[in-house]
Amino acid sequence: MPASPVRKPDPAGALAIVAGTGELPRMLAEECRRRKRPYLVVIFEGIRLSWAEEHPVVPAVFEKPGKLFAALRRAGCTQVTFAGGVRRPRLSPMRFDLKAIRLAPLLFRAMRSGDDTALRIVSEIFEAEGLSIVGAHRLLSHLIARPGVLTRTQPSDADRQDAARAAAIVQALGQVDVGQGAVVAQGICLATESIQGTDAMLDFVARTGAPFRPDPEGANGVLLKAPKPGQDWRTDLPAIGPQTVAAAHAAGLAGVVVQAGGVLILGEAETIARADQLGLFLWAREP
Amino acid sequence: MPASPVRKPDPAGALAIVAGTGELPRMLAEECRRRKRPYLVVIFEGIRLSWAEEHPVVPAVFEKPGKLFAALRRAGCTQVTFAGGVRRPRLSPMRFDLKAIRLAPLLFRAMRSGDDTALRIVSEIFEAEGLSIVGAHRLLSHLIARPGVLTRTQPSDADRQDAARAAAIVQALGQVDVGQGAVVAQGICLATESIQGTDAMLDFVARTGAPFRPDPEGANGVLLKAPKPGQDWRTDLPAIGPQTVAAAHAAGLAGVVVQAGGVLILGEAETIARADQLGLFLWAREP
Known part of the structure; x- marks a missing residue:
């Protein structure tokens, strides 16, 4: 039966x-x-x-x-x-x-x-x-960042090193359930994300960061966004959009790095266009 | 011979x-x-x-x-x-x-x-x-914080919980060689210290932190300073002084916590007097 x-x-x-x-x-x-x-x-x-x-x-x-x-x-x-x-x-x-x-x-x-x-x-x-x-x-799975550099501007080797250090910092912070972002320039951590969010962090960098880049002619630094290790992806996935790129530019950064497969790009076409217009790179980095 | x-x-x-x-x-x-x-x-x-x-x-x-x-x-x-x-x-x-x-x-x-x-x-x-x-x-070994609450004002249970969470955050950050301080209020991380230093962090909290305390009548939060785990104490020991207490007060915090045996208190008498005058506690916490 x-x-x-x-x-x-x-x-x-x-x-x-x-x-x-x-x-x-x-x-x-x-x-x-x-x-x-x-x-x-x-x-x-x-x-x-x-x-x-x-x-x-x-x-x-x-x-x-x-x-x-x-x-x-x-x-x-x-x-x-x-x-x-x-x-x-x-x-x-x-x-x-x-x-x-x-x-x-x-x-x-x-x-x-x-x-x-x-x-x-x-x-x-x-x-x-x-x-x-x-x-x-x-x-909105079609909005999750796929790996690769999405902009005409490409990250330099120095930018890639900054991204790797920022990823390590975000991972360490995530282990104590803080933040999903960090700013690193020339190996120096200029900010980590706390509850005030990405825009507040970038504003802090815009106001205070510049003198702490060791080489004024060197890499400008990156914003990296990644989910917390072990975070519940059903709820709080990090996201960026055109406004994030504009704020990163205002903070004097060279580009925005998101963890491929772990961050939503809201308005991808507009976000990429904004980055290209401002000369920033947007890179979905494989973890 | x-x-x-x-x-x-x-x-x-x-x-x-x-x-x-x-x-x-x-x-x-x-x-x-x-x-x-x-x-x-x-x-x-x-x-x-x-x-x-x-x-x-x-x-x-x-x-x-x-x-x-x-x-x-x-x-x-x-x-x-x-x-x-x-x-x-x-x-x-x-x-x-x-x-x-x-x-x-x-x-x-x-x-x-x-x-x-x-x-x-x-x-x-x-x-x-x-x-x-x-x-x-x-x-200057006589300036290293000895354990105990040094002020008339005592930390509350909520302050002690905030201090414990801040200590965990500073430890996690230290593992990636970032910062020696964090601000936590009611369990929420309001800032971590990056290369700009403690005063810049406290200024950030003064400008952005207040709305993120869940309970406006609840604990105001603490600044915690501690050496990085495994750091070379011969060189970069964290230090606080009267100015740190004043900046913590301006950021709306309840008190300042230092790791006992790991932080220098510069001008201890003046630092304690300033904290007492402003109603903040100063607590050298055993790690």
Whole structure:
């Protein structure tokens, strides 16, 4: 007697896009619309996303997860993705709904953890509600950097050495759950990425870095972005875009290096065009 | 027949103090004067030290080590100590003396290395000239932080957790020869120290850090300073002073943590007084 067919979960159930700042959540929403997959953009209090007006939005507050989960259930959401930058919120226990009260120990632990741990806890909370987590990189796999130099400008040998040192630094930092980026010029570390993000790091380098390059005629340095070793790729994959290239140029750098296969390039064509226009290289380096 | 007595090198030979910025070289010079030990303050081109006028000074240029070593020999120097911050110089090969030409491969390698490697190479160059390297910490051992909380203000449990996380971050960074400091607030890394130094890091935190503390009523965060694991303590021991405490206060931090036995406190009484006045704690933490 043949076994009765197993019913698979519907892969085309609605997708909840928990949207932070940056280009990634918009690209996910547009991708869903293009593929006619049902979706909702979840926007937490305090985040303003002008692009979201054209999309179905669920406003949410951190203190009321019960309300959010009810809305996602009503919309038939089966999957959730976290995309873009979200600041750690300031929780007001006075506003907690019942679900938040029950989750309070987990929520407070998440608030005080490194990025990866916090995301893992939040992911577990969503999974306990029957939603599966899917990484932006899976939904936008065509945006993951493929290996090679993408620009007319090529990295020099000195740039490649700087990239190797930056990769070692990012890896060491990742082991203590900090950052996904570093700036190195002529072997000298000019900055590492902390929670303020890539743009803040590049602004720091723009203001303070120049005098610390040993040879003013030598290599200008590189920004390197890579995922943390062992990080949960379902949640927090690093991403760059045209703005990253412009900020690297403003910081006086020679180019941008991303780990091939581990970083999203948002608006690849525009990013490459911007780099070519500014004379920077963009290199997806194999780890 | 008894062996003839071995002649020990004269421990009271003159001391060359290769002086960078900060308080440390001045304290070394004053210590020599107080103990009536002969000494010379070596000041490389581009470094201005107003306090040095009262002391015997040898001006030096990076491109003419032969000239410098001759001067140190004439003055009877047997030991050299490196103290204070020195920017990596921009070497002009046109100005090289004969010694520099011979040392060129080493010099260029030092220029492109991490701090520790650069210092090791420079140390070896001095040792090859018959000068022994002595650490500021040995000459000023009474300034090395002894364990304990030195201020009236005590670190809270949350501050102690932040200090532990900062120590782990500094250790990870040290393994790739970067930095000797980090700022952590409520478990969140707000900055790591790169070549620009502690003050630049604290300025970055002052400008960008506040919104990233999850709980505005919670712990303000700590600056932690520690030597790199395995670093050559003869050369580059981290140091703090009253200015560090003031900068940590300006960055909104709760206190300053140094690794007991591994960090110099310059002007301890004044540093403690400043911290007490500003309500910060100063804690020499056992690693």
